[in-house]
Amino acid sequence: MKPETIDRIRKFTEDRNWDQFHSPANLAKSISIEASELLECFQWSDEVYDLEHVKEELADVIVYCQDMLDKLGLDVDEIVNAKMSQNERKYPVEKAKDRADKYDKL
Amino acid sequence: MKPETIDRIRKFTEDRNWDQFHSPANLAKSISIEASELLECFQWSDEVYDLEHVKEELADVIVYCQDMLDKLGLDVDEIVNAKMSQNERKYPVEKAKDRADKYDKL
Amino acid sequence: MKPETIDRIRKFTEDRNWDQFHSPANLAKSISIEASELLECFQWSDEVYDLEHVKEELADVIVYCQDMLDKLGLDVDEIVNAKMSQNERKYPVEKAKDRADKYDKL
Amino acid sequence: MKPETIDRIRKFTEDRNWDQFHSPANLAKSISIEASELLECFQWSDEVYDLEHVKEELADVIVYCQDMLDKLGLDVDEIVNAKMSQNERKYPVEKAKDRADKYDKL
Numbered sequence: 342m343k344p345e346t347i348d349r350i351r352k353f354t355e356d357r358n359w360d361q362f363h364s365p366a367n368l369a370k371s372i373s374i375e376a377s378e379l380l381e382c383f384q385w386s387d388e389v390y391d392l393e394h395v396k397e398e399l400a401d402v403i404v405y406c407q408d409m410l411d412k413l414g415l416d417v418d419e420i421v422n423a424k425m426s427q428n429e430r431k432y433p434v435e436k437a438k439d440r441a442d443k444y445d446k447l
Numbered sequence: 448m449k450p451e452t453i454d455r456i457r458k459f460t461e462d463r464n465w466d467q468f469h470s471p472a473n474l475a476k477s478i479s480i481e482a483s484e485l486l487e488c489f490q491w492s493d494e495v496y497d498l499e500h501v502k503e504e505l506a507d508v509i510v511y512c513q514d515m516l517d518k519l520g521l522d523v524d525e526i527v528n529a530k531m532s533q534n535e536r537k538y539p540v541e542k543a544k545d546r547a548d549k550y551d552k553l
Numbered sequence: 554m555k556p557e558t559i560d561r562i563r564k565f566t567e568d569r570n571w572d573q574f575h576s577p578a579n580l581a582k583s584i585s586i587e588a589s590e591l592l593e594c595f596q597w598s599d600e601v602y603d604l605e606h607v608k609e610e611l612a613d614v615i616v617y618c619q620d621m622l623d624k625l626g627l628d629v630d631e632i633v634n635a636k637m638s639q640n641e642r643k644y645p646v647e648k649a650k651d652r653a654d655k656y657d658k659l
Numbered sequence: 660m661k662p663e664t665i666d667r668i669r670k671f672t673e674d675r676n677w678d679q680f681h682s683p684a685n686l687a688k689s690i691s692i693e694a695s696e697l698l699e700c701f702q703w704s705d706e707v708y709d710l711e712h713v714k715e716e717l718a719d720v721i722v723y724c725q726d727m728l729d730k731l732g733l734d735v736d737e738i739v740n741a742k743m744s745q746n747e748r749k750y751p752v753e754k755a756k757d758r759a760d761k762y763d764k765l
Contacts, residue, residue, distance in 0.1 A: 558736045558743075562743065565746060568752050570757050578706075578708075581700065581701050582698060585695055588693075591691070592688060607683065607687075608733060608741070611738060612742035613742060615739055625713070629721065632715075632717060633660060636719060641671065651675075
């Protein structure tokens, strides 16, 4: 995201004084709740979905992820790169290519 | 995220030829599953949690969100700004300040 | 469930003195976490799944639902019948037959 | 649940011809979505919640669990007892008493 988009998310919370509600646990619940609303777009069909609705719900998940990064003072590139290093080890290309199995089944 | 972090996520998927599994519906399920693993860090306590574990699970959610943006060809700033415009309308500062109520209860 | 199955669930919690962790909020998180583990059985395919794993995860959801009924002193038949009355009103047969739409789209 | 409550759930589905939408994967999504709506009752507070709303959302989870039992032809007592046997082995009383740790941390 661009810095001005991130700033807008932060200003939204600050203007409403909502930091008081943004405990890490409450934000984890919120990410999960919004992820489920995104899933609801695909509840009865994998193929037919309302793209505008998907965009809104995906945005909600991303906004709460940003709130959680802010709350915990985390750097998104740092945590994502650390996890990608794990993923690359757990799913070596030669074993994982063309397979959807979990790493402990490869 | 920095362009090189996003590129790393994309390369990870491409190298394993996993685009075939990344239907929008499967990615929605995946975001929800990882969000729940993040929530599990707070299952029995809101105050005591393993920060390293939280970082890993939050990173997983963010990676799958990037996969979904890519799959649907979405621009993150565009969808987040569109949603923030909605949120700003639904939660006017004078009504929402210091309150955690849903917009239809304000 | 048979009374002896429900008694076994209750005894499991009592023997471990786990009622202290079973706040309604923690049980709601737990139901959601287990529901997500059930969903994980279908993460990459709707058709191919491990039935034994599905049975275990579905059982976990049901056990935590029973814990929540117990914690809140609720009667399962009472709350399900009250909700079914709502559902029957929201989804009249003549409108909802053969359609997966949400009630506000019927 | 009483047999007549279970019959009411089954009749609801049959009258609307909704078995066509009730694939195991769709029911797993539905259980997860409803579990998240239950969680939403506790999004910003663990202590203050709307009991009537909790009852409705918990009932929704239970109804979809029954739908899944029916779809897969499962006996609830059988799967719950099998899982309780596992749980009793994974969480021996002498180790797990008064502790909320996961079995691999005991």
